[in-house]
Amino acid sequence: MSDWRPKLIVSDLDGTLLRSDETISDETLAELQRWAGEGVPLVLATGRPPRWMLGVRDRLGGGTAICCNGAVLLDLGEFQVLEEHPVQPEVLQQITGQLREHQPDTWFAVEYGDQFRHEPIYQPRWDRDAPGVAVATLAEMVAQPVAKLLARHERLGRDEFVALVAEVVGDAATVTTSSSDAMAEISARGVTKATGLARLAAERGLTPADVVYFGDMPNDLAAFDWVREGGGRAVAMAHAHPDVLAAATDVTDSNDAEGVARLLASLRA
Incomplete structure (x- = not known):
């Protein structure tokens, strides 16, 4: 897979894309912008509700977010809920x-x-x-x-x-x-980050083999399984929960050591 390149970058937020101070570093933002310039967008997949996404939206400038562990699909640019799957x-x-x-x-x-x-x-x-x-x-x-x-x-x-x-x-x-x-x-029932991601990927004509996914906690496991079993890359942060590390295809540095940016840069080499 040395020449493999993703068509979609998907990342968890807390403990993954965000540093411990809840910021996105300039290095990580620049790397994401390089990929976006080549037509490879970022999708966020988080347990956060929409109300916690304003600061992230301001930093990234837009995009799509799978919120509440797959229950809410959010257009960050318009800050509009596109889809919901609530518990009754x-x-x-x-x-x-x-x-x-x-x-x-x-x-x-x-x-x-x-x-x-x-x-x-x-x-x-x-x-x-x-x-x-x-x-x-x-x-x-x-x-x-x-x-x-x-x-x-x-x-x-x-x-x-x-x-x-x-x-x-x-x-x-x-x-x-x-x-x-x-x-x-x-x-x-049945709602996970994986189900949200699968719907979003299908709408874009993509499969798991086109996806690199970054995560660190058990709420990322369903998405890890979907990506890994379909031939994509499921990347655990160095500090990830043991179950996430066991399910990963790759392990990168911690969120405070620019793990997402460094793994993405290696795919460009």
Whole structure:
């Protein structure tokens, strides 16, 4: 594959394209612009909701983003939601009831539109006082479709808690994580970054063999599998979760060491 070149660059954001200070370096931006100049665009694939994408849009100037782990397709230039695949109220009610029964100290939050709602005891790690962020009861949160349901536990370890959530949820929804904390991210059944990417690639006449994908967390695994099994390149960051490293075709440097830019530059050599 020494002469292989992608037709589409896809990257996770946090821990991957973004450095630890949540910025995109000049080196990485210049490398992405070189590829774009040759007709190879960038697509972002992130667990972030649209409301967290404004700063990224300002830095990149536009493009397309697969947000909320595949539940939302966003046009960054127009900042317009193109497609949504939400979790429906009846599923939310079933899942939250079962999780609360199995692990009473599980606390919930939801993302929908440009809004974030969380139970009073749920402890958000970011933007607690940002516009659109508010406290709500669980009954209020599960009364409407949401892009993503978040379940958090303050005492259990991350992998232990996410495995517990996945076992309880079963095939009613899709469970993953992109956090270093005990937080599970729950999307509609079958919705992953891979499903969002597959739809987007098909619209552009591309296959997995045309894609290089960068990621670092379990919410990238479905996309890694789709790209790798189709003959593309699934690139893990050096610090990635062990499961991501095991699923990768390549490993690059960390996000703070310009790993995305350096791997892309090697494909141009």
